[in-house]
Amino acid sequence: MSDPANAVVRLTDVTRSFAQGGVTIDVLRGVNLAVSPGEIVALLGPSGSGKSTMLQAIGLLEGGFGGKIEIAGIDASKLGKDQRAAVRRDHIGFVYQFHHLLPDFNAIENVVLPQLITGKPRTECEERAKELLTALGLGQRLEHRPSKLSGGEQQRVAVARALANRPRLVLADEPTGNLDEATADVVLRQFLSLVREEGSAALIATHNERLAAQMDRVVRLHDGVLT
Numbered sequence: 001m002s003d004p005a006n007a008v009v010r011l012t013d014v015t016r017s018f019a020q021g022g023v024t025i026d027v028l029r030g031v032n033l034a035v036s037p038g039e040i041v042a043l044l045g046p047s048g049s050g051k052s053t054m055l056q057a058i059g060l061l062e063g064g065f066g067g068k069i070e071i072a073g074i075d076a077s078k079l080g081k082d083q084r085a086a087v088r089r090d091h092i093g094f095v096y097q098f099h100h101l102l103p104d105f106n107a108i109e110n111v112v113l114p115q116l117i118t119g120k121p122r123t124e125c126e127e128r129a130k131e132l133l134t135a136l137g138l139g140q141r142l143e144h145r146p147s148k149l150s151g152g153e154q155q156r157v158a159v160a161r162a163l164a165n166r167p168r169l170v171l172a173d174e175p176t177g178n179l180d181e182a183t184a185d186v187v188l189r190q191f192l193s194l195v196r197e198e199g200s201a202a203l204i205a206t207h208n209e210r211l212a213a214q215m216d217r218v219v220r221l222h223d224g225v226l227t
């Protein structure tokens, strides 16, 4: 399914090591991956295998990586901090295990804020926020603050926020890991269906084989490489 010619993200021999207490741990030992436009890829691997480290690398959140990371054809290893932030803003949406919503803002406002940064008029941002939240079944929760939402609802707002700027790539780190099994199923189904509708590509880290089976492709991180 991957087409290396127009990959949304391409990793070539990506490495990452951490030095701790005089010992060096090689977490990523030469990761290669290409994700096609619109493709949804599950990233499986046991705890500590480096899934979060890999997502942080792709999200251009941290330096210190070896190899090459290209996002939408842009070689990120050649970019400075501000340029990396611009690539992140223009092309990437994130969903984390914990929602990280702003507690003093309601659902709509949490989805509007990342859009305002791009300079879009507020009314347009609000329309987009409403559209996404309604598609996720939150049409009756638009004005609720995070503390007034259930865990599954909070996570759905986080999904809407990640998709707000129409990213070409969505990165998700255990997006339903904090939810009970039944809620996780519902939220993941809605998440995948919206990502498909929007045409974004996605790389979703999970421990859960059953959830991974709902995605287009599964890659496994083991001993620092993908299999």
Ligand SMILES: Nc1ncnc2c1ncn2[C@@H]1O[C@H](COP(=O)(O)OP(=O)(O)OP(=O)(O)O)[C@@H](O)[C@H]1O
Residues within 6 Å of the ligand: 018, 019, 020, 025, 027, 045, 046, 047, 048, 049, 050, 051, 052, 053, 054
């Ligand atoms: N900043 C850091 N400094 C030192 N070691 C780190 C750092 N970040 C991650 N590690 C180490 O890298 C390894 C991989 O961690 P990572 O969080 O990427 O794994 P993971 O597969 O996401 O695990 P989990 O599924 O439990 O979240 C672990 O051994 C971890 O201790």
